[in-house]
Amino acid sequence: MEQIINNSNWLPVAFAAIMGLAILAYVILDGYDLGVGILINKANDFEKDLMIASIGPFWDANETWLVLGVGILLVAFPIAHGEILTALYLPVCIMIFGLILRGVAFDFRIKAQDKHKKWWNQCFFIGSLIAALAQGYMLGMYILGFKQQFQDILFSIMSAICLAAGYCLIGSSWLIMKTQDQLQKKAVLWANISLKFTALGLALVSISTPWISLRIFNKWFSMPNFIILLPIPLFTGLILIVLYFILKNMKNNNINFPWIPFAGSVVIFMLAFNGLCYSFYPYIIPDKMTIWQAASAESSLMIIFIGTIIVLPCIIGYTFFAYKVFWGKVKIENQ
């Protein structure tokens, strides 16, 4: 173990970090628009248009983070890419079917004939839901190292529901921030419910992961790691409680700081993600293959690394610009 970590080649670590960043960005950014998709059926027709208008300018770029994440896996860790995706063949395909359906429904629902709009709305909902569930399922499978026993599948289903609930939380928080009046009040209600499911899911996954994997148990529950890592679950719990009270307050009173739930959800996602990363490092396939074993040739990694450190700041820069352009409450222009 020591030997592996002391490896002089730092490039795989850098790429693991960049990949982590891309996946985190994906989960947060596409997370909110998938969440909005899952919630779409709870709104009336006018609100549906508003909800979709709030994510319209962003969803495409949001999904590109997934391509970057899987792209880095492909580029920097080609062997792991093949192994992971082969092992997750079916859930990956199901996720893709979901992403295809929702991605095209965005455009078709407005452009196709009115009588088909309902149908495309339905595609948007189902696509978002199965994409979220498939991602959560894959996460579960990944945590357990792709085992296919009954309890592993059960765990993965739990993780699927947890992630979908998390997406609903961040999606409804997005709507609280981007909309007003009735839809905003509805979003508070949705956020309230999804918060409870997210909390339950996080608790279940956090408790059962070390139970199932001895390695992860040792990593978390040995001294002094336990003390150093304690802030992660503590902070997560604290934010969940604070959010609970803020949302409760929003239900009955004026909404003064509509961005707080969104910021809170983002922090929860970041903390959970940190916890996961800590559990896995330095493995890219849990307990089987480290990032060094899976890495591409050093010269190839260097070529992309140079490009990445030049281009990634630009991408982050113009992403911020796009968010600035569409800052504020969403409105529907006369169609």
Place this chain on the structure above:
Amino acid sequence: MIGSTDLSRIQFAANITFHILFPTINLALAWILVFFQQRYNKTGDKKWMNAYKLWVKIFALSFALGVVSGVTMSFQFGTNWPGFMKTVGNIAGPLLGYEVLTAFFLEATFLGIMLYGYGKVSNKVHSLATILVALGTSLSAFWIIVLNSWMHTPIGYKMVDGVAHATNWLEIIFNPSMFYRLFHMMLASGLTVSFLIAGISCYRWLKNDKTESVIISLKTGLYLAAILIPIQIFVGDSLGLNSLKYQPAKIAAIEGIWKTEKSVPLLLFAIPDGKNKTNSYELKIPKMASLLLTHDLNGEIKGLNTFNGNYPPVAPVFFAFRIMAGVGFLMFAVSWIASWQMYRHNKIKDFLAKILVIMTFSGWVATVAGWYVTEIGRQPFLVQGILRTSDAVSSVSQKMVASTLAIYISIYVVLIISYISTIFYMTRREMNTEGGQPLTM
């Protein structure tokens, strides 16, 4: 029963066939949108803005379909073809990485501003966003063609323990067939879009919508097609000569030449018979193939017998090539006659307009047929001379691949039908509200 390798091939072929339809449109359409917008900025004439408004919607729809099918491909590399990245990942990886980093984010982010930002940003920034989207799509085409052409004409690498390592990136990027393939694809896109625009404009024309924005769109489409088609025939021919040098088996399959011969005739039609290694029902022009490929009536062309069985299935390559070339020459005739009419009389005969409506998606047929020629023509290799397709396939079971394949194909069929019918529906809706539509989605 079909094996899992062939099923994976069919699945990837289905996916890439579906995917290529949309970038083929968007690659050139993005620049046409830049053209419409710049004309509007210069002249202030509303007809250019009206043309922009319709085509930007079609662009957005095509973009969405391109994105979702593109995401699918990035995953299918791993789910179905792990051997590809294992063997040539050190070269394919950086090329794909640069595509994502320099192109995908650029186009996706500025597309948001291009579609939803009108009125929220200044006209200057909006025009810049349109240009950046066009630049992004072209960059994306550049990187993927670099990778694809390297798979046909690999260079600048060395093999260490069965894995390719890059030795010279400039050689890899500017590999011997790259520029031919890049221009061939760019021109294919230009032709596909010009026939799409001409077809849709003729559809409006036939429905008695002869507004100025229809006429300028029709002219843009027709003139562009008339200019591009001769260039395309020339570039296609040059690519053929390039393949003769680097992939002679592909050329032998295209021409249906089973045995090395001199004074080879050009087969206009035949039915290649792989079992008996001969053709039946040949319709040929004597010595023409030798003349075209070697510029000598008595030139010798290598036949399939010289490749020790390492040659592609002949019939699909042979027929796909004839479909591509046939559509190409049809495009030549139609675009020139129609352009001439438009130029002389500023109108188009109904009969010709009907033909153009039928040919709305003819660019797709030629492009897909062309890709089949080049990709099937590389078989049995995935990367010419380095990696066989059968060695790259994943261990996923046949049943699993068969079931996902069935779902993919059903989704794609539904989406293509929806796409085509929606484009015509949007056109009809546009006709009823000409000029009254806001630019937002």
